[in-house]
Amino acid sequence: MNSEPVSSIDRTIPITVLTGFLGSGKTTLLQRLLRSPKMSQTVVLINELGEIGLDHLLMERVDESVVLLQSGCICCSIRDDLKSALRGLLGRRDRGEIPEFDRVVIETTGLADPGPILYTLLGEPVVRHHFRIESVITTVDAVNAELHLSRNPEGIKQVAAADRIVVTKTDIADPDQTTAVREELLRLNPSAELLDAIELAEASDSSLDPDSLLAPRRFESSHRSTAGPRVETRERAYVTALRRHSPEVASLSLALEEALDWTAFGIWLSMLLNRHGDDVLRVKGILQVSGMSTPVFINAVQHIVHPPQHLERWPTDDHRSRIVFITRGVDHALLRRSLAAFSHSAVSDVSYA
Amino acid sequence: MCGLCGVFLTETHWSDATVAAPDQGARTRRHERLHRVALANLVLKHYGLKVSDWQGCAYLLSSQTGQTSVVPSIAAVWPVAEQLRKRTLDPLDEGLIEALERTR
Numbered sequence: 001m002n003s004e005p006v007s008s009i010d011r012t013i014p015i016t017v018l019t020g021f022l023g024s025g026k027t028t029l030l031q032r033l034l035r036s037p038k039m040s041q042t043v044v045l046i047n048e049l050g051e052i053g054l055d056h057l058l059m060e061r062v063d064e065s066v067v068l069l070q071s072g073c074i075c076c077s078i079r080d081d082l083k084s085a086l087r088g089l090l091g092r093r094d095r096g097e098i099p100e101f102d103r104v105v106i107e108t109t110g111l112a113d114p115g116p117i118l119y120t121l122l123g124e125p126v127v128r129h130h131f132r133i134e135s136v137i138t139t140v141d142a143v144n145a146e147l148h149l150s151r152n153p154e155g156i157k158q159v160a161a162a163d164r165i166v167v168t169k170t171d172i173a174d175p176d177q178t179t180a181v182r183e184e185l186l187r188l189n190p191s192a193e194l195l196d197a198i199e200l201a202e203a204s205d206s207s208l209d210p211d212s213l214l215a216p217r218r219f220e221s222s223h224r225s226t227a228g229p230r231v232e233t234r235e236r237a238y239v240t241a242l243r244r245h246s247p248e249v250a251s252l253s254l255a256l257e258e259a260l261d262w263t264a265f266g267i268w269l270s271m272l273l274n275r276h277g278d279d280v281l282r283v284k285g286i287l288q289v290s291g292m293s294t295p296v297f298i299n300a301v302q303h304i305v306h307p308p309q310h311l312e313r314w315p316t317d318d319h320r321s322r323i324v325f326i327t328r329g330v331d332h333a334l335l336r337r338s339l340a341a342f343s344h345s346a347v348s349d350v351s352y353a
Numbered sequence: 354m355c356g357l358c359g360v361f362l363t364e365t366h367w368s369d370a371t372v373a374a375p376d377q378g379a380r381t382r383r384h385e386r387l388h389r390v391a392l393a394n395l396v397l398k399h400y401g402l403k404v405s406d407w408q409g410c411a412y413l414l415s416s417q418t419g420q421t422s423v424v425p426s427i428a429a430v431w432p433v434a435e436q437l438r439k440r441t442l443d444p445l446d447e448g449l450i451e452a453l454e455r456t457r
Contacts (some may be wrong), residue, residue, distance in 0.1 A: 154388045263389045264367030267396065270428035274435075305367050335447040341453035342396075342444065 012132040014103045015074060016214050019158045021148035022110030022140030025197060029139060031105055032201070032208045042103040045085055070209035079120040082106070099195055103133065103214075113154045114161040119304045132217050133306065136160035139197070142173035145181045156249055159188050160281035160326040161301045162215040162270070168197040181330055190251050190283040191324040193217060216287065218297045248329040249281070254336060256321040258345040259290040268342035269300070272335075277303035279330050279349050285323030295319075322350055366426035381411065393427055395456055399449050400438050404430055 020026045033039055040083045063290050092098045106119060114136060120190060121133050130351045141148065159165065182194055200208055263285070274301045283300040295314055299306040325335065340347040384449040386406050393404050397414075405422060414430055414437065415421040420424070422433050434442050443449070 193441060261392075263385065264392050267389070267392055267427055268444055269367075270368045271396065271431050271442065274428070274431035275443045276445070277439060307367055334447065334450070338444045338450050341450045 007028070012123045013102065013104060014128055014134035014214075014216075015106060015121060015131050016134050016262050017106050017108065017121075017136045017282050018139070019112060019114050019117075019136065019161070020059065020110065020166075021141065021144075021152060021155055021158070023144070024112075024139040024141040024148065026107055026139050029137075029166060029168070029208070030105065030198060031165070033105075033210055033213065034108060036208060039103070041099070042105055043098075043101045043342075044157065045082070045104060045106045060123045065275060078114045078124055079142045082117060082120045087129060090126075092129055111154055113157055114156065115302050115304060118161070122304060122306060131288065135163040135214060136161050137164045137166060137213065138192075139166045139168050140181065140185060141168050142170045142178045142181045144169075145184070147163065148242065154326075156188070157281060157302075159185060159192075160190060160249075162192045164193045164195060164213065165189065166195045166200070166213075168284065170196050171198045184238065188216050188249060188251060189324075189326055190253055191282070192199040218309075218315065233336050250327060250332070252325045252332045252335065253350040254323050254325070255318075255348050256288070256343060256345045257287055257322075257348065258346065259288045260321050260343055262287070264343050268339060269298075269305070272338075273305070275301050276327075276330055279328040279329060280325065282326040286315070286320065287321040287323075288319055298323075321345075366428050379429065388432050389427055391394065393430060395409045395453065396429075396442075396444075397434065399438070399452050400434065400442055402434050 012084070016028060018026050030044065034042065051335045088102075089098070089101070106117065108114065118133060118136070121131060133301070138161070140159065149159070167178065167185070168180060172343075173181075184193070185194060191307055195213070200323060269283065280300075280334070281302060282353065285298050287298060289296050295311045297309040297311050323339075327335070336347050336349075375383065379445055389410070390404055390406055397404055401417045403415050404424075404427075405413050405415070412424050412427065412430060413421055414433055416437050418436050422437065424430050424433050431442055
């Protein structure tokens, strides 16, 4: 992906990508978010015009049409519909046909691979100049998580691409099932913040506070289930069932003991993504770069690398580089050894448990 | 576009960006490019390939038999190198990892 590091002061319009399988509660979550006055200047781009009854500023329908670039892979394809919709919004705003807007939410179809959407937002020159991706939110239905993850290959990609995962329908799911789903989601994507839709609803009256859900999430370790390790047989059965979908998908959290040579890291990551990009579903990390006192945040979804960002401060007292990988069928011992060899640094495993 | 070769010069690739701030000991752009070339050559040597800076705006990738190709960024080196060598270049290749470990 082309870009210079992004400074913290940014005039681009933030975009939130809301994804999740069919019937997993995306639209319900969106409706509740849009009731907040803070969302009054939000444009919603939506794939499916279902029953959503939004008394809202604007709604746009985006039809799915993927234009594959020559010799490109599916994740590195420009979504022409999305590009046209976003460019159209800018034009109409400038002509005064629609009011000013300060945020865009893109609700994808349940079957959407988030890759091409992110690639369009980061790779299309006009779109990249006017918009920035603030966060990716994925909804997962606690009752049907197993079905979603096993029947839909995009389900895993949606979970891997998420900065926040909202687990829905926990009020009607078996509590053991909910615990198992949460554990499995954290195993798949330890960099994501896990939220409960019912708890979010209880914490607010009728609308959700967008700040808690939409704010950019850089790199904080996910909070684990407060229930602690559970050994109940029923929960184990749920976990076993959930893992059937994707035995090869696993996450790896690493820490580097020494400051990183950014150039060496760039050579390694670009070479890794060239060869294994289809199977490196996510790379997210905070880096201690040689010659810098503040951290650099990196974020990649398959072949798509967000511009590296300078953060103003370290989120915790741990100033080591920490990187989370979500991979499919990649040998983690070799990945660890390869990163150490390329970066000339000792690499250790990090546990967020 | 480059007037000499017709290559479209795109913006800086993320891997070619300099992330360190100038007041924090960042290398100059020229120095950074030479450093990048030196590090990439440690890897490419394993495959009988070599990269060099080309006019400060691209890289020249060459094989031992003289095949050459101009690439816009280090990230673009890998697919072109695979075409030149007709094999995959894998950072998880144990032979490559061992070779790099010996350079420590």
